[in-house]
Amino acid sequence: MITLNINKKNYKVEADPNTPLLWVLRDHIGLVGTKYGCGVAQCGACVVHLDGEAVRSCVTKISRAQGKNVVTIEGLSENNSHPLQKAWLELDVSQCGYCQAGQIMSAAVLLREKKDPTDQDINDAMAGNICRCGTYLRIREAIHLAAQESSTK
């Protein structure tokens, strides 16, 4: 039995400690906002925050998450109030939308570290997140918009 703190809530999970966090989130806890895309840390669809760091939950064993704070897209804010979620909606970034939770979770860490990221900063931070629909231009724009909004708060 492993206890995980996810979105400020404790969950007791009956699973092999080697199980990737992704599958525990999805199959055991029912938080399905974190997506499976590749299983080998190549696409970024499964990005969550582990003590504030962006990690790929498909290769993060639950034993590593034990005793740490996990934040998933469901816990990023209440009512889509995070500046990134607002910017994503303002610019209507999504097409199929499957990758967007991972995109937002990666972008959230970037924005925490760089208040006013350049295009280059965004490209560097987001290079690990694939969007097959090709919404990259809007993702860049939305991150800039969210940065602006955060700075004028």
Added chain:
Amino acid sequence: MEKHKTDNSRRTFLKTSLLAGGGLMIHFSGLAKLALPHNDDGVPVVQWTEINGYVKISPENIVTIICPNPEFGQNVMTSLPMIVAEELGVDWKKVVVEMGPHDNVKLGPQFTGGSNSMRMYWKPLREAGATARNMLMLAAAETWSVPVEELTTKAGVVYHDKSGKNATYGELAAKASGIPVPKGVKLKDVKDFNVVRSSRKNVEGAKLVSGKPLFGLDYQHEGMLIAMIQHPPAFGMTHKSFDASAALKMPGIKDVFTIKLYEEGFEQGGFDVRTFNDLIVVVGKTTWEVMNARKKLIVEWMPVGDVKNTMAGRDGKREVVIPGELENTTTQLQKMLEYAKKPAQQLRKDGDPETAFKNAAEIIERTYNAPFLAHNCMEPMNFFAHVTDEKALLVGPLQAPGWIEPTLTKILKLPADKIEIQMTRMGGGFGRRAYGHYLVEAALISKKAKAPVKLIYSREDDSTYGIYRPMYTATYRAALDSNKNLIAFHVKGGGIPEHAIHANRFPAGAVDNYLAESWEIPSNITVGAFRAPRSNFNAAAEQCFLDELAEAMGKDPIDFRLELLKKAKENPVGKNNEYDAERYAGVLELVRDKSGWNGAEHKKYSRGVAAYFCHNSYAAHVVDLTLKDGHPYVEQVFSAIDCGIVINPDAAINMIQGAVVDGIGNSLYGGLTHKNGVVAENNFHSYRVIRIQEAPRKIDISFVQNDIDPTGLGEPPFPPVFGAVANALYKASGKRHYQQPFALSKIEASSI
């Protein structure tokens, strides 16, 4: 189609269904939700009255519009209901959108693909909205004993100005639903539109950015098990024997068994692909447990040899032999070279091309090649199935429910009205999810496991058990006279296992002597629709060739195309030309203006142009490219599009931007290779897809403004990107690129 389904229980159920949180895909705007009565659990409870298949209204005047077509990112869940809302005369902000179940009788063809949604539903949805509005007005006229002609509507309310009476649609709905459906109701003048042609946000946007369950992979069902398939490692192989004892001992594992998709002699329809007919299945409690157990299977594989398939067809069934060879990319290329030399099937001939080529002062001949492509939908293939002896419930991501249902009826031996298919949002489709073999697999697994089961493909399964874009080649020849006039044009194209030639497309119709031919090489590698099938190759090859031709003739590439189009318009050659030369020229002229074709911008970058017509819409792009350390980077793109009326402009722009990015990615990096039948690129570390740092800084999109009925947008902007990228690459490197993908190795700069 399926006439026996007209009055099934689902229809009756919908008439007065209670919305008690059970709907997987019900979408309230904030306002609508507040207006609803709630049950003790805070769940909205609504008594709906169904006016027609697309419209249902509650007494509180909540208007629900049903989206018939599955959503895979093209935004139909927003744009199709917008059409209904326009004619119905309701406040869009208060509309609730719901994804419809599969029901071809009530909801039409329900096919997402071929850029057909708008084209297919434009008229039916306008009529559905206008007819529903008319029925509500008739109900009011009857209630108030006034002539219907004296009534007006605004934002979901019917008004009678003379008496000062008014009633909401909700108050009138029950009565309206009993009125015989009027015919020939007048539609709005397109000039009066106020919902359509203005940008409306994605109705699922808020759910997407907060991680709500929307996709097939997110679907949950009581008692649901997880299943994965172990498919053969190579095309042309099958399992000889297997030992599941170790797998069965793994935690969480319920069963390991085999399924067979089609029995001998099964008449396959066009979308029933038979990639691997015999599959080993592992069923267990959770995805990770099943993934791990699958690794413990010990399987002996063997070549399956030549396979005889029976295909259903309009002219009766026919036998097709699928060769058993374990293919290699190098031998595939060699084979294509051999076939290209052989006589081919003539697709179209105008004038006397043979004589024209004989008399030519100069002949230009170029051959273009393109590899297999994988769709790489971000959400791997998956489907939920719960099949019993009496009925089947299937839920998941699917483009064309109406195409797989007949197959399921035969395989499950159940009548169509006992097969319920619900479509979730799809994490990408690109044509891949038009092939419902994974529903057949899920259904057979559920039946055998006697349990509700969700079949999940791993990324590797998805990459190596694909329905790929075929491998293509085409040789283009042009005959010039001594004055460098184009006197004949010849294209001979082939592919594994299908060719890509559209014989009646431009420049057919613009050249006096024209010949189009094709050939095909049978293969066991399964192929199918991939975003703008065939066009995605032609627009690359033909548009590069036209560029090279213009250069040889000393002409500007846009002027040269416009000259040909002028001829096709004023004095068309031959019959059955598929395109409208004036609209084709229109996008070229627009992109020339918007890009400042020969202006200052031109000097900063290596610039290429291409235009193409496919799926009833027209697209032209100007690509501005630079080489950075030998790696091409597309800095900016100008796009001009003619798709008639643009339903939802911002969403249309989003989709075109996406198509441009996708086109850049696939032209520069896309490709799938085989070694002894094994797909070499099985995940994103080896199959390169475009990433954010490779996406342009800017994509500037312009629409030709007209009032022509709308046509599709998912596909048309995609193919010409390949050609424009190749032509820009030539300007940057001084070398023509004939083999896709263009940028797997470094490219030396040498400006033209």
